Amino acid sequence: MNEIIQIDSLYADEYVPDKLYVLVRDNLVDQLNDRLSNLTNPTQYLTSVSWHGEEKLSLLMVATLNGYDEIVRILFAHCEPQHQVELEGKVIISEKDIIDGMTAIQCACYRSHFNVAKTLIDIGGADVNHDNKKWPYYPLLIQASAENRLDIVRFLIENGYSDINKTQSNDRNQCTALIWAAHRGYTTLIEYLLEKDADINYSCLNIDSFLSTPITFAVNRGNIDVIQLLYSRGADIGALSTYHTKFLMIAVQLQYFDVIDFLFKKSIITIDDLELTACSLIGIDPPIEHMHKALMFFNLAMKFRISRQTLKNCIKPIIAYEYHQECQTYEELDAIKDDHDRMWIETALVRERILLSRSDNTLMRPLLDRGDLLVSRGEFDKCLHLWIHAFYLYQHMQMNTCLHRFVWIFCKMITENKFISIDRFLQTCYLIFEPSQSRSCDDTIYNALSLVVIATKQTTKHEERMLIFHWVAKLCRENLLISNGKTLIHLCVDNETNQPLNWRRSDTLPHIRFPNLPALQLLLTCGHRWLNVDAIELTHGCTALHLACLQSADVAIIKCLVDAGAHLDCVTYYGDTPKDCAGNKATRAFLNCKTTPHRLKCLCARLIANKRMRTIEYNFLTSQLNGFILLHDVQKD
Numbered sequence: 001m002n003e004i005i006q007i008d009s010l011y012a013d014e015y016v017p018d019k020l021y022v023l024v025r026d027n028l029v030d031q032l033n034d035r036l037s038n039l040t041n042p043t044q045y046l047t048s049v050s051w052h053g054e055e056k057l058s059l060l061m062v063a064t065l066n067g068y069d070e071i072v073r074i075l076f077a078h079c080e081p082q083h084q085v086e087l088e089g090k091v092i093i094s095e096k097d098i099i100d101g102m103t104a105i106q107c108a109c110y111r112s113h114f115n116v117a118k119t120l121i122d123i124g125g126a127d128v129n130h131d132n133k134k135w136p137y138y139p140l141l142i143q144a145s146a147e148n149r150l151d152i153v154r155f156l157i158e159n160g161y162s163d164i165n166k167t168q169s170n171d172r173n174q175c176t177a178l179i180w181a182a183h184r185g186y187t188t189l190i191e192y193l194l195e196k197d198a199d200i201n202y203s204c205l206n207i208d209s210f211l212s213t214p215i216t217f218a219v220n221r222g223n224i225d226v227i228q229l230l231y232s233r234g235a236d237i238g239a240l241s242t243y244h245t246k247f248l249m250i251a252v253q254l255q256y257f258d259v260i261d262f263l264f265k266k267s268i269i270t271i272d273d274l275e276l277t278a279c280s281l282i283g284i285d286p287p288i289e290h291m292h293k294a295l296m297f298f299n300l301a302m303k304f305r306i307s308r309q310t311l312k313n314c315i316k317p318i319i320a321y322e323y324h325q326e327c328q329t330y331e332e333l334d335a336i337k338d339d340h341d342r343m344w345i346e347t348a349l350v351r352e353r354i355l356l357s358r359s360d361n362t363l364m365r366p367l368l369d370r371g372d373l374l375v376s377r378g379e380f381d382k383c384l385h386l387w388i389h390a391f392y393l394y395q396h397m398q399m400n401t402c403l404h405r406f407v408w409i410f411c412k413m414i415t416e417n418k419f420i421s422i423d424r425f426l427q428t429c430y431l432i433f434e435p436s437q438s439r440s441c442d443d444t445i446y447n448a449l450s451l452v453v454i455a456t457k458q459t460t461k462h463e464e465r466m467l468i469f470h471w472v473a474k475l476c477r478e479n480l481l482i483s484n485g486k487t488l489i490h491l492c493v494d495n496e497t498n499q500p501l502n503w504r505r506s507d508t509l510p511h512i513r514f515p516n517l518p519a520l521q522l523l524l525t526c527g528h529r530w531l532n533v534d535a536i537e538l539t540h541g542c543t544a545l546h547l548a549c550l551q552s553a554d555v556a557i558i559k560c561l562v563d564a565g566a567h568l569d570c571v572t573y574y575g576d577t578p579k580d581c582a583g584n585k586a587t588r589a590f591l592n593c594k595t596t597p598h599r600l601k602c603l604c605a606r607l608i609a610n611k612r613m614r615t616i617e618y619n620f621l622t623s624q625l626n627g628f629i630l631l632h633d634v635q636k637d
Contacts, residue, residue, distance in 0.1 A: 020045055021052065024062045029070050036078040046079040049089050054098065056090040064104045064120065065091065067113035072120065081124035088132075101132035106140060109152045121161055128161050129170075137170040145177035145193075148186045153177060157196055165199045175204045182214035182230065185223040190214075194233050201236045210243035219247050219263075222256035231266075240268050245277070252277045252297055264304060271310060272354045274301045279347035284369050288338065294347075295337045299330055315353055320389035321345050322382075326353070344370060352393070359397040364390060371405070380413050384424050388431070395436040403431060403447040404503040410454045411508045422464040429455075429471050433478075442482045446500050448475055449491050449519065450508070456518035457511065469526045476527025485538035489531055492520040493548040493557055515552045517560065524564045533566040541573035542581075549581040555590050 016039070023032040036042045049058050063071040075084065084104070091102040093110055102110075105126035108117035120126040129139040135146065141162040144152035156162040168174040178198040181189045194200060203212040211220055215235040218226040231237065240247055240263065248269050251259045263269040278297035281290045305312070317323040324342065326349045327333045336342040348366065355363040367390040374383040387405055394401045406428045413420050431437065432448050452475070455468050481487055491497045497514040523531065534543050542550075545566040548558050558578075562568065568591060571577055579591045 017045055017048070017050055020059055021050070021062060024059050024068070024071055024075075025066065027066065027068050027071060029074065032071065033074050033077075036074070042078045043080075043083065046075055047083050047087065049087055054090075055092055058084060058087040058089060058104070060084045060087070060104045061089050061091070061102070061107050064108040064113060064116050065111055067108070067111065067116050069113075069116045069119055072116055073123070076124060081120075081126075085120060085124045085126040086130065097134075099132050099134045101134075103127070103130050103132075106130070106132060106143075109140060109144070109149075109155065112151055114151075114155045117155065118159065121159075128156060129167070131170070139167050139170070141167045141177050142169050142175065142180060145180040145186075145189065146184065148181075148184060148189055150186075150189050150192060153189065153192065164193060164196050165202065168204075173204050173206050175206075176202050178202065178214050179204050179217060182223075182226055183217040183221060185218070185221060185226050187225050187229055190226060190229060200230060200233055203239075210239070210246045213239050216240060216243075216247070219259055220250055222251065222254055222259050224256075224258035224262060227259065227262055231262075237266060237268060240266075244269050245273060248273055248277050249280065252281070252293075255293075255296075257300070260300065271301050271304050271308070274304065275350050276354060279350050282343055282347045284344070284366070284373050285340065286343070291337060291340070291343050294343070295333055298327070298333050298346075302330060302333070313353065315349065318389065320385045321348060324349065326350060356393065356396065359399075361397065361399060363393065363397075367393070368405070371409075375409060375412060378416070378418070380409060380418055381421065381424065383409060384428065388427060391431055391434075391436075395434060399436070400438070400441075401431070401434065401436040402443055403428070403437075403451070404443070406431075407447055407450040407454070407512070408504045408508055410451075411511045414454070414457060414511050415507065420458065422458070422460060422467065425454075425458070426467055426471060432475065442500065445480045445482050445488070445491070446497070448480065449488055449497070450501065450512050452488075452522060453512045453516055453519045456516075456522055472522055472526035473530075476523060476530045479530065479532075485536070487531070487535045487537075487544070488523055488527075489520065489533055489535070489544040489561075490537055490542075490547060492516055492523060493544050493552060493561070495551045515548065515554065515557055517554065517557050520557060520560055524560065528564060533561060533564050534570055536570075536572075541571075543567070543570050543578070545570070545578045546572055546576070546581050549578045549587055549591070550583060553584055553586070555586050558587060558590060 020032070020035065022028075023035060036046075039045070046059055049056055049061075052062075057065070060072065060075050063075060086103055088101045088103060089107075090098065090100045091107055091110075092098050099106075103126065104124075105117055105120045105128060108114070108120060117126075121128065128141070131138050132143075135143045138146070139162065141153060141156050141164075143149075144156070157164055164178075165176060168176055176198065178190065178193045178200070179202065181193060200215075201213055206212055211217055213236065215227060215230045215237065216239050218230060219240060244263065248260070248263065250256070251263070252274075260269070260274065264271075264274070274297060278294045278301065281294040281297075283290070286294075304310075312326060312328070314326045317325055322345060324345050327336065327346060333346075336346060348370070351363050351366065367386060371383040371387050371390075374380070374386065384406070387409070391401050391403075410420060410425070410428075412418075429451050432444065432451070437444050452472060455472065458464075458468065460468065476488070479487070482491070486494065491514065493515045495514060498509075501508060501512060524533075533545070536543055537547075540546075543566065545558065545561045545568070548561060552558065566578075568579065569577055572581075579588065582588045582591060
């Protein structure tokens with residue numbers, strides 16, 4: 001039999017949703033119940049979300065926003081609660097606060113309709129951990145704490161709907177209610193949470209590891225009332241001590257004077273910490289407001305010193321700091337507050353007093369950067385004094401030292417036609433012999449050779465020239481070798497010496513290039529007593545003459561080596577003589593005219609090598625003599 005289908009069962013009356021909305025809004029309990037009873041499919045209306053002005057609401061949300069508990073129960077009676085309680089809408093909380101993703105339980109709590117909220121949870125099973133678009137990943141308890149809604153927090157805690165410690169944000173931070181209350185500075189809420197045994201030392205998983213416990217959040221926000229409240233209730237200040245410099249920097253930057261006073265009185269920070277943080281405000285070329293801010297904290301540190309009767313152990317006046325000393329009074333500090341250079345020197349004096357004894361290398365970067373600024377101003381002598389002082393500070397702290405900055409500054413001075421004081425130049429050159437300059441370090445040797453090159457460019461008087469010769473002679477006595485066995489003589493004639501000279505290369509390359517005849521001549525003139533012109537490098541067994549013949553078209557360099565006694569018949573590991581390595585006709589022609597007659601000792605060495613006499617078995621032959629014989633072995637295995 002054909003079933004007769006009523007027309008109203010095929011589609012809903014288009015006016016039904018609006019009528020139901022009015023009945024709910026106006027709290028017309030009996031009429032709503034009758035209307036829902038007469039509908040063939042009330043679930044269709046109770047599980048939909050519709051726009052009403054700027055809000056998007058379900059009928060249950062309309063009821064909860066208005067606090068209609070009986071209406072809520074009727075809606076539950078006509079449709080299973082689980083189909084209604086988690087519907088999401090858009091709700092106007094205030095003129096400036098419209099929240100998307102709200103559920104019925106959130107609507108009830110935000111409007112303080114807690115009887116309705118209780119019905120939603122107890123009967124409807126509403127989820128108090130549901131988030132919304134304003135507070136994604138945040139359960140209702142955390143939302144309420146962030147919004148300072150003590151009433152909602154009390155409702156959830158005292159009815160057992162949320163656990164004060166186990167309820168956490170569902171993001172990677174996993175914050176508790178107390179964390180948020182401390183972060184926002186809600187003292188009344190904090191007191192309540194602590195009364196309910198909130199974990200005062202709970203540590204969240206904040207990406208900023210120094211912010212983890214309630215008291216660290218309070219310090220970060222500069223809320224002294226919250227800090228003191230948490231501390232009085234037994235908050236652990238261990239995290240404050242661990243990251244004390246970080247918190248102090250925040251307090252200084254934001255001028256949280258009460259927080260600084262708290263940190264100091266609790267011995268979390270020291271006067272030195274405060275002074276160093278004030279120094280950090282003074283960069284290489286600071287704006288005036290930074291200088292004035294630093295002055296405030298230098299004054300505060302001085303106040304703490306006076307209160308504790310703690311004296312400074314100031315360093316002696318030195319030329320690197322223009323013979324200034326640290327300020328000892330408020331008046332002295334005030335007198336320098338607008339002087340960029342003097343304020344920087346003040347910070348340098350403070351840093352050195354505090355950091356040098358700690359061997360803290362953060363002392364050094366400001367000195368190096370300051371030197372760069374002085375060079376940019378053309379104040380080369382001041383820079384040299386400062387960097388020489390920095391060199392000795394590195395050495396005092398038992399750190400590696402390097403002279404590449406001095407090579408660079410001398411090149412800059414040559415470029416700008418600036419006078420290089422012979423005293424300052426030699427003072428720098430003699431740093432090569434300081435204990436911190438590793439003799440086996442290739443960089444040390446390259447820098448030493450670069451200084452030799454610069455020495456050849458000096459226009460000096462006879463007395464000054466003799467001082468330079470004395471330094472070069474002392475350098476030659478060191479018999480320096482880089483890791484592949486090349487000597488200073490090798491490096492002077494080798495194109496490859498240019499490759500490692502790459503610090504600020506655009507400034508140094510115009511003045512320091514290899515092969516370099518003047519440097520070679522200076523070394524051979526001053527160091528002929530100690531330099532072995534026939535020394536071989538370890539890779540191919542080449543002497544300096546081999547390298548010169550291979551790489552240089554400048555016969556003058558080859559002539560210089562030959563005149564210094566370089567042997568023309570020495571061979572490489574492959575049995576090649578310098579002549580075999582010569583790459584151009586001029587070099588070959590020069591060597592041809594120098595190859596005869598042979599020296600007797602060379603002929604003897606070659607004969608011994610060719611006959612394969614086992615000279616190593618004779619104890620009376622020195623290793624030096626055996627080495628000389630090996631240099632003439634053209635039949636090397």
